[in-house]
Amino acid sequence: MTAAEIAPKDRLIVALDLPSVDAAEAMIAKLGDSVSFYKIGYQLAYAGGLPLIGTLADRGKKVFADLKMHDIGNTVRRGVESVAKLGATFVTVHAYPQTMKGAVEGRGSAGLKILAVTVLTSYNDDDLHAAGYRLSVSELVEARAQQAQVIGVDGLVSSPEEVGALRKIVGHQMSLVTPGIRPAGAASGDQKRIMTPDRAITAGADYLVVGRPVVEAADPKAVADAIHAEIAQALG
Numbered sequence: 001m002t003a004a005e006i007a008p009k010d011r012l013i014v015a016l017d018l019p020s021v022d023a024a025e026a027m028i029a030k031l032g033d034s035v036s037f038y039k040i041g042y043q044l045a046y047a048g049g050l051p052l053i054g055t056l057a058d059r060g061k062k063v064f065a066d067l068k069m070h071d072i073g074n075t076v077r078r079g080v081e082s083v084a085k086l087g088a089t090f091v092t093v094h095a096y097p098q099t100m101k102g103a104v105e106g107r108g109s110a111g112l113k114i115l116a117v118t119v120l121t122s123y124n125d126d127d128l129h130a131a132g133y134r135l136s137v138s139e140l141v142e143a144r145a146q147q148a149q150v151i152g153v154d155g156l157v158s159s160p161e162e163v164g165a166l167r168k169i170v171g172h173q174m175s176l177v178t179p180g181i182r183p184a185g186a187a188s189g190d191q192k193r194i195m196t197p198d199r200a201i202t203a204g205a206d207y208l209v210v211g212r213p214v215v216e217a218a219d220p221k222a223v224a225d226a227i228h229a230e231i232a233q234a235l236g
């Protein structure tokens, strides 16, 4: 799907980083029609949240299953085959060649798209070096993007800082999904490579993933609406 084909409403993905299905349902009710795309990650998935993928899909919402798989290829393939049956739009795997190959093999025909997480947005060059890598963040993100493209992955997760370079590598064949989004004045928390929503869209991101700035806000719907307004303005 090219950027122009993505419904503007779908460009904001709200991370339901919440402790229970009840808390997630309460947040979904608060956000109402303002949000059409949700992400379910570790916290909610491990608290019984996986069936919510099908529930939300039945209500016409899209769901990003952020499971960040990384294992031997055969296990990843089988895991992705199971996720494909849940009704998710996106699933994440870490951008290691065996892992990405396994995921692509397990993707099936139900419409599930594989996103490869390049370098987590909480990492900077020092964090990468501490983890044993010799490459800088931008070098590793770009190397992994090239591998992901050859393997046939559908999209990449990176910080918005890398989106310009990634577009040059992968063109519009792959979706670029960016966490590390912070509206002006919002606390960065543990995120190190961040950008505002309008700058991320202007840089060329297809989808913005936002968690705490929305779900921890006093008025989550107002924050989501403000992000949509920024996105619309940046798209012109």
Ligand SMILES: O=C(O)c1cc(=O)[nH]c(=O)n1[C@@H]1O[C@H](COP(=O)(O)O)[C@@H](O)[C@H]1O
Residues within 6 Å of the ligand: 015, 017, 041, 066, 092, 117, 119, 120, 121, 122, 157, 158, 159, 179, 180, 181, 189, 191, 209, 210, 211, 212, 213
């Ligand atoms: O795969 C992701 O979604 C992801 C990748 C990454 O590099 N950085 C990152 O923050 N995320 C997720 O994006 C969300 C960001 O949340 P906030 O920092 O609260 O906006 C969290 O659910 C993270 O798990």
